[in-house]
Amino acid sequence: MTRQSPARPTDKFDDDDYPAYTMGRAAEMIGTTPAFLRAVGEARLIVPLRSEGGHRRYSRYQLRIAARARELVDQGTPVEAACRIVILEDQLEEALRVNEELRRSAAGSGQAPGA
Structure with missing residues (x-):
């Protein structure tokens, strides 16, 4: 039986x-502002975790997403629309990634994509 080493606090x-x-x-x-973060939370773009005391806590990943929404809002896009755009951009990026993986897999097996 192998023992896993404990996670380091710096991880x-x-x-x-x-x-x-x-x-x-x-x-x-x-x-x-905190109000902007609440607005993107209400639009379900990001869902912050809550501390034991009920305070919102954000990850770096969530902040990158919120920053992208802020860029769109700064360009005049309403918050709800900016959140939807960011969600669609993320879905497109994921679909392109999966598509590329499938193409590489098909090329490696000698099959034509979609065959």
């Missing part, structure tokens, strides 16, 4: 999904 620094940032700090990092 969380490398984890893009670790909810390390409070609402105030998150808003400061992306140059916006």
Whole structure:
């Protein structure tokens, strides 16, 4: 039986999904207000985790998504529309990634894609 080594506390620094940032700090990092973060949360673009005390906590990944929505809002796009655009961009990126994986897999097996 092998024993797994315990996770190092510093491993969380490398984890893009670790909810390390409070609402105030998150808003400061992306140059916006806590109200903006609440709005993108209400639009279900990002869902922050909650601390034991009920405070919102954001990950670096969530902040990158919120920052993209902020760029669109700064260009005049309404918050709800910006959130929908970011969601669609993310879905397109994932579909393209899966499509490329399928193409590589088909090429490696000698099959034509879709065959």
